[in-house]
Amino acid sequence: xxxxxxxxxxxxxxxxxxxxxxxxxxxxxxxxxxxxxxxxxxxxxxxxxxxxxxxxxxxxxxxxxxxxxxxxxxxxxxxxxxxxxxxxxxxxxxxxxxxxxxxxxxxxxxxxxxxxxxxxxxxxxxxxxxxxxxxxxxxxxxxxxxxxxxxxxxxxxxxxxxxxxxxxxxxxxxxxxxxxxxxxxxxxxxxxxxxxxxxxxxxxxxxxxxxxxxxxxxxxxxxxxxxxxxxxxxxxxxxxxxxxxxxxxxxxxxxxxxxxxxxxxxxxxxxxxxxxxxxxxxxxxxxxxxxxxxxxxxxxxxxxxxxxxxxxxxxxxxxxxxxxxxxxxxxxxxxxxxxxxxxxxxxxxxxxxxxxxxxxxxxxxxxxxxxxxxxxxxxxxxxxxxxxxxxxxxxx
Amino acid sequence: xxxxxxxxxxxxxxxxxxxxxxxxxxxxxxxxxxxxxxxxxxxxxxxxxxxxxxxxxxxxxxxxxxxxxxxxxxxxxxxxxxxxxxxxxxxxxxxxxxxxxxxxxxxxxxxxxxxxxxxxxxxxxxxxxxxxxxxxxxxxxxxxxxxxxxxxxxxxxxx
Numbered sequence: 087x088x089x090x091x092x093x094x095x096x097x098x099x100x101x102x103x104x105x106x107x108x109x110x111x112x113x114x115x116x117x118x119x120x121x122x123x124x125x126x127x128x129x130x131x132x133x134x135x136x137x138x139x140x141x142x143x144x145x146x147x148x149x150x151x152x153x154x155x156x157x158x159x160x161x162x163x164x165x166x167x168x169x170x171x172x173x174x175x176x177x178x179x180x181x182x183x184x185x186x187x188x189x190x191x192x193x194x195x196x197x198x199x200x201x202x203x204x205x206x207x208x209x210x211x212x213x214x215x216x217x218x219x220x221x222x223x224x225x226x227x228x229x230x231x232x233x234x235x236x237x238x239x240x241x242x243x244x245x246x247x248x249x250x251x252x253x254x255x256x257x258x259x260x261x262x263x264x265x266x267x268x269x270x271x272x273x274x275x276x277x278x279x280x281x282x283x284x285x286x287x288x289x290x291x292x293x294x295x296x297x298x299x300x301x302x303x304x305x306x307x308x309x310x311x312x313x314x315x316x317x318x319x320x321x322x323x324x325x326x327x328x329x330x331x332x333x334x335x336x337x338x339x340x341x342x343x344x345x346x347x348x349x350x351x352x353x354x355x356x357x358x359x360x361x362x363x364x365x366x367x368x369x370x371x372x373x374x375x376x377x378x379x380x381x382x383x384x385x386x387x388x389x390x391x392x393x394x395x396x397x398x399x400x401x402x403x404x405x406x407x408x409x410x411x412x413x414x415x416x417x418x419x420x421x422x423x424x425x426x427x428x429x430x431x432x433x434x435x436x437x438x439x440x441x442x443x444x445x446x447x448x449x450x451x452x453x454x455x456x457x458x459x460x461x462x463x464x465x466x467x468x469x470x471x472x473x474x475x476x477x478x479x480x481x482x
Numbered sequence: 483x484x485x486x487x488x489x490x491x492x493x494x495x496x497x498x499x500x501x502x503x504x505x506x507x508x509x510x511x512x513x514x515x516x517x518x519x520x521x522x523x524x525x526x527x528x529x530x531x532x533x534x535x536x537x538x539x540x541x542x543x544x545x546x547x548x549x550x551x552x553x554x555x556x557x558x559x560x561x562x563x564x565x566x567x568x569x570x571x572x573x574x575x576x577x578x579x580x581x582x583x584x585x586x587x588x589x590x591x592x593x594x595x596x597x598x599x600x601x602x603x604x605x606x607x608x609x610x611x612x613x614x615x616x617x618x619x620x621x622x623x624x625x626x627x628x629x630x631x632x633x634x635x636x637x638x639x640x641x
Contacts, residue, residue: 114638121639123638212641385489388503389504458492462496
């Protein structure tokens, strides 16, 4: 008999499975669940983009591409980053096309982190940074961002966690799950702390295009002196509704990109070819699609934020991504209790804030990548839940 | 203004409060705008999209192609106005191409519609010819699929 447990490394064994598995099982038993718990666009990939994927297949482009990705795609990414953010990256050796933003994150962490290195991770945030750091032998150092700072990372919080072992700062903005963004002046403050150090920034800007304030998204790479110490990670999934195509990219200093390309070459070979051809079309001619989808998300965002605030689930204004992060403290419930009871009694699924780090306690993540009608119905149900809960509380 | 109309076009039952939230306006502003749009005749009415088959009502619709003689000075407007005044008529469009007016007509039975064409439409002075096409199945009406419920193939939970 094989003893599989003894085959596994301590590290992989110690990684906890996702905290929301339990909710998934409960919801699977119900047939009228309204879900507000997904992190991907409801839009389909714009037709002209899909068509380019189809054309590439018709023409027989079914082989590997160069390890770094098609040069014309890297050129497209370079010119996009230039026209949108005034950044300049050389297509030849400063851009690598990856399998989603996720692979880019993995490559970056594994290329720079080894045993004893510390990685600063602001939380609440997406769930992959910590396990990947651990797998690389590094030590995750959590920075708990606060609701009163609108979940932005402050220079002070950053400074307090820096040690001689600190090698990498993850900068996950616009943020999943909070919807927080870092404005230019916030980034200036972070830059000021980092400029004197040898700390690298992994800036996960996958939601960059989904920023709803007037100035739009600012990348930390735009701040003076920061491009040379930043690996910018982004991709096509959120901006162009291309989650299933699995295509992202990273941009950074050539010596780092060369190292990450080695890892990518051995682990992945190259990103999917069909997706790369479709992405060329997206990045060249997809600006209008982004505007259209962003406008749509923005209306839903306002509807949901207003709706939740009206129900007493106070919600700071999320300026990015497609999530709200309301406080549920007025109910007296923990995040997990709130989500579980809401699911059992009203069949509405939202994600406990604690799934994104301990400091998410007292909050839940509500996604608005759903139709208005879906959101309105969900708000009705949440309202019933709050009323019933109040009733029960005053009864007790 | 455009955004307000677009939202109402998608769902005319959104409340003023919901519209106000989505558009970043006050409820009063929304109410005023809608009133203005109604007064100016930009918004002509609000109707649900009904799957009558499901509602259990017998209903037949025909699309009738009409060739007509336009009148001097009045063009097609006069005959179009005459036709749109019939209660049975749901829509009247002036068309480019092989015929002039496209008219959709509702009735309870095929017989009823046939009689309407024979007795009311065809005898009109300007009408040269008619071709009646009965609608057999309605799949989609004003952007909404009547029978297919859209499915969400996304996974249920995702972080």
